Amino acid sequence: MSLLKNIMNTLPILILLGPPGSGKGTQAKQLSKSLHYHHLSTGDLLRNESKKETILGKEIKAYIDHGELVPDETIINILLQSLRESNNSEGIILDGFPRTLTQAQLLDKKCGVKKTIVFHLDVDDDTIIKRIIQRRVCVQCGQLYHLEFHPSKKPGQCDICHGKLEQRFDDKEVIIKKRLEIYHREMPLILKFYQNHGILVHIKGDESQEKITESIKIKIAKKLVE
Ligand code: AP5
Numbered sequence: 001m002s003l004l005k006n007i008m009n010t011l012p013i014l015i016l017l018g019p020p021g022s023g024k025g026t027q028a029k030q031l032s033k034s035l036h037y038h039h040l041s042t043g044d045l046l047r048n049e050s051k052k053e054t055i056l057g058k059e060i061k062a063y064i065d066h067g068e069l070v071p072d073e074t075i076i077n078i079l080l081q082s083l084r085e086s087n088n089s090e091g092i093i094l095d096g097f098p099r100t101l102t103q104a105q106l107l108d109k110k111c112g113v114k115k116t117i118v119f120h121l122d123v124d125d126d127t128i129i130k131r132i133i134q135r136r137v138c139v140q141c142g143q144l145y146h147l148e149f150h151p152s153k154k155p156g157q158c159d160i161c162h163g164k165l166e167q168r169f170d171d172k173e174v175i176i177k178k179r180l181e182i183y184h185r186e187m188p189l190i191l192k193f194y195q196n197h198g199i200l201v202h203i204k205g206d207e208s209q210e211k212i213t214e215s216i217k218i219k220i221a222k223k224l225v226e
């Protein structure tokens, strides 16, 4: 645990917050490529775990498929395990964590906020639903597409690895509404927590993907020279 504490105290940490479909994964992938930061998506970690068909995997799948949050203890253990394996990167991008005030407080206790910047992608619910329903994900490499805003060159096939594109099971309208409901219940507490620490940055999430990446990079550059 002390090695982990060491890593987390010295590396910059970017936290990407936002409703489902706000572009956390899209931005995290882009930033991780250009900044050489390690991208940690708790949603991806959980989906990988759920594919293992273990008792834990099946429990996790049930939460995700119903649009519910996985219990704090479960996600924290999985995240810490993954962080221990990420010690070669120049920074860490957390995508989808924290999701509850308890998770935010625990992260703060473990890492402090010295080199942390929290970005909140603001996107309204109607835009979210349009984005998620038309999202497609490569089953092999995880590349994200959107049927209208960011289509693959060949329908149903990933441009990068030629893997099959699929819709996530939890991307059905009724489940999206449940995910949004939980988001609106939990997120104000988390935003207030980071606002009080003075490290929260709001980003307009309905701009183009490129413009959003640029805005985030400018904020990071400013913060890291402070
Ligand atoms: P997770 O996988 O994190 O899902 P989410 O938060 O609901 O977010 P999404 O992945 O759906 O959206 P995103 O913000 O990444 O958007 P994306 O970039 O794909 O979590 C899934 C589940 O796991 C949770 O419901 C919960 O059960 C569990 N879980 C995860 N973390 C947990 C935690 N910490 N604690 C407890 N449980 C947890 O973009 C969406 C679409 O829009 C794409 O098609 C993309 O191409 C398009 N797009 C992106 N940006 C733009 C743009 N600027 N303009 C137009 N289109 C855009």
Ligand code: MG
Residues within 6 Å of the ligand: 024, 025, 026, 041, 043
């Ligand atoms: Mg995502």
